[in-house]
Amino acid sequence: MQLSGIIAISGRPGLFKVIAQSKNSVIVESMIDKKRFPAYATERISTLDDISVFTYDEDVKLTDIFAKMLELYPTEAPSHKADIKELEAALAQFLPNWDQDRVYPSDVRKLFQWFNLLMNAGAFAVVATEEESTATKEVKAPKAEAAKKKAPSAGPSAKAAKPATSRKPTPVKTGSSRGK
Secondary structure (H helix, E strand, O other), rough: OOOOOEEEEOOOOOOOOEEEEEEOOOEEEEEOOOOEEEEEEOOOOHHHHHHHHHHHHEEEEEHHHHHHHHOOOOOOOOOOOOOOHHHHHHHHEEEEOOOEEEEOOHHHHHHHHHHHHHHHOOOOHHHHHHHHHHHHHHHHHHHHHHHHHHHOOOOOHHHOOOOOOOOOOOOOOOOOOOOO
8 A cells, every 4th residue: 555645734634645846845735625735844744654553562554554444444434533432442453452552542533534534535446446457567468478479570571671771970060160
């Protein structure tokens, strides 16, 4: 699952897609209302690829968590506005060893909110179609090579064709022509 180019900005609700970069800011588009605006270097920006969730063993990347959530909730996860006990129980289904002391209830809510936002934006569907297109390219590639091998070779008619003439390159003068 690829979440590169999707960021979270501290103090702003939702997720944002990076559109372009300028000298001292990043142009982003909200995944909620599709409005574009600059996000400056003074704002705390986090890419979803860099975010992890604390567990008792080792930290788990957000992409891995979303992959597990996608298996468990193929259409939509519980709402982030649900009771926190329900959300924590749902989190324990796909991440049983999450650190309950270091992962705050607001983080749990944000996790479910982001998943549903990405699901509604179609970010997971894009990943699935990219994987399918890569698989079909791999399947088509051997067929293309077989077709090249079966292509008829140039026969005697190709030898009778007029040979290409070779041209001599024209000399290029260098230097200044002012004083001459």
